[in-house]
Amino acid sequence: MTATPPSRPASPGRQPEAVDRDRYFSRLAQERPDIAMCRATTLVARSIDEELAGHRLTVAQHLVLKMLNDVGPCSQQELSAQLRIDRSVMVGCIDGLEDSGLVRRERHPRDRRAYAVTLTPEAGPALVEAEDGVPRLLDRAFGTLTAAERRTLTRLVGKILDVS
Amino acid sequence: MTATPPSRPASPGRQPEAVDRDRYFSRLAQERPDIAMCRATTLVARSIDEELAGHRLTVAQHLVLKMLNDVGPCSQQELSAQLRIDRSVMVGCIDGLEDSGLVRRERHPRDRRAYAVTLTPEAGPALVEAEDGVPRLLDRAFGTLTAAERRTLTRLVGKILDVS
DNA sequence: GCGAAATCATCTGCAAGTAAACAATCTGGG
DNA sequence: CCCAGATTGTTTACTTGCAGATGATTTCGC
Known part of the structure; x- marks a missing residue:
C-alpha cells in the first residue's frame, strides 16, 4: 500500500506539476477505494441499464x-427487506408487475x-427470459474481469454486506 | 461457483419453501455480483455520509x-473529467467552496x-483536516475487510474502471 | 479574416432513491 | 375489553445525479 503515499498537503499549492493531470483519476482510485467503488458501480449500473433498454422488466422487477418464484408468495415488506429495495420504491415496482399481469396482490390470510x-402463470416465461439474459448482462458489466476475479469480488463485496 | 446454481424457474411457483426466505439476500448476493456491488456501495456511501455529517466539506469538495493541491489550478472541465463528477454538479460544488473562501474562480489566462x-491560503488547513479524516472514514466503510482484502478490492475495482 | 463547429460553464427539467407523514391493522399491557 | 405502540402499504416532499439546451468563447476550414 506504500505505492501511493497520501501526500499530505504540507505546503499547499507549492508543488507545481508533480502529478500528471491527465491521469489523476487513476491515482485517486488507488488511494480511495470508496471513490473507486462508487464510480465503478455507476459504470456497472449504466451498462446494465443499457443492456436492459429493450426489455420489459427492470432490474428490481x-x-x-x-424471489417470489424461489420462496413463494411474500409481503411487500419481505420483498423490500430481502432485496434491499425501499418500501416506497417497492410500491411502484409491484404496480408495474401487476399492470403487466405478472403478479397479483392477494390478501395475506393472517394479516x-x-x-x-403472488405470481401469475404469465410470470413463468417472463422470468425465464430475464434469467437467460443475466449472463450476457454480467459479461457486459464485468467483462474486464476473469471468472476467478469475479468470484473474489463477489466474496469481498459479500463481506462488506456482512452476509455469510 | 457451483455452490448456488442459477435455479432456473423450471416449474414456476412449484417448489413451496425450498429457500430460507429470511436469508434470501445472502443467496442473491452470491449469484448477482452487480446487485451485491450496488447494495454494498450504498452502504459504503451511507457510512461515509454519516462520518462526514459534522464536517464542513462534502466528499466532492x-x-x-x-486535486487542486496536487496538480495546481484547473478548469472545472478538468476537475469534472478526472474526479468523475458531472459538469453540472461541479458548478454547485465550486460554488460552495467559493462561498467558504477556499477557492477562487480566476480567469484562465489563455481561454x-x-x-x-485556484486554492486560497485558507484551503490548506481545511484540506489537512479532511485528509486526516480519511483513514477513519475508510475504517468505518471497510471495517469488515482486512488490509490485504482492501487492496484486492481496489485492484479489481480498478480493472472495472479500466485504469492502469 | 470569416463562418461553422466544438468547447466551457451554467441552467433547467427529469428520473430515481430516501425520509417522513399517514391511514389501516395488528400486538401486548392493564 | 381497551388503549398505546408497532407494523404494512401508500403518498408526498426532498435531495441528488444526469441529459439536454443556452450563451460566451475558442478553434478549424476556407
Whole structure:
C-alpha cells in the first residue's frame, strides 16, 4: 500500500506539476477505494441499464419475480427487506408487475395489513427470459474481469454486506 | 461457483419453501455480483455520509481541494473529467467552496471560456483536516475487510474502471 | 479574416432513491 | 375489553445525479 503515499498537503499549492493531470483519476482510485467503488458501480449500473433498454422488466422487477418464484408468495415488506429495495420504491415496482399481469396482490390470510404478492402463470416465461439474459448482462458489466476475479469480488463485496 | 446454481424457474411457483426466505439476500448476493456491488456501495456511501455529517466539506469538495493541491489550478472541465463528477454538479460544488473562501474562480489566462479554479491560503488547513479524516472514514466503510482484502478490492475495482 | 463547429460553464427539467407523514391493522399491557 | 405502540402499504416532499439546451468563447476550414 506504500505505492501511493497520501501526500499530505504540507505546503499547499507549492508543488507545481508533480502529478500528471491527465491521469489523476487513476491515482485517486488507488488511494480511495470508496471513490473507486462508487464510480465503478455507476459504470456497472449504466451498462446494465443499457443492456436492459429493450426489455420489459427492470432490474428490481426481475428480482421480485425471482424471489417470489424461489420462496413463494411474500409481503411487500419481505420483498423490500430481502432485496434491499425501499418500501416506497417497492410500491411502484409491484404496480408495474401487476399492470403487466405478472403478479397479483392477494390478501395475506393472517394479516390484513399485508398483501401476499403472488405470481401469475404469465410470470413463468417472463422470468425465464430475464434469467437467460443475466449472463450476457454480467459479461457486459464485468467483462474486464476473469471468472476467478469475479468470484473474489463477489466474496469481498459479500463481506462488506456482512452476509455469510 | 457451483455452490448456488442459477435455479432456473423450471416449474414456476412449484417448489413451496425450498429457500430460507429470511436469508434470501445472502443467496442473491452470491449469484448477482452487480446487485451485491450496488447494495454494498450504498452502504459504503451511507457510512461515509454519516462520518462526514459534522464536517464542513462534502466528499466532492474534498476531492476538488485535493486535486487542486496536487496538480495546481484547473478548469472545472478538468476537475469534472478526472474526479468523475458531472459538469453540472461541479458548478454547485465550486460554488460552495467559493462561498467558504477556499477557492477562487480566476480567469484562465489563455481561454476566457474556462476558469482557473485556484486554492486560497485558507484551503490548506481545511484540506489537512479532511485528509486526516480519511483513514477513519475508510475504517468505518471497510471495517469488515482486512488490509490485504482492501487492496484486492481496489485492484479489481480498478480493472472495472479500466485504469492502469 | 470569416463562418461553422466544438468547447466551457451554467441552467433547467427529469428520473430515481430516501425520509417522513399517514391511514389501516395488528400486538401486548392493564 | 381497551388503549398505546408497532407494523404494512401508500403518498408526498426532498435531495441528488444526469441529459439536454443556452450563451460566451475558442478553434478549424476556407
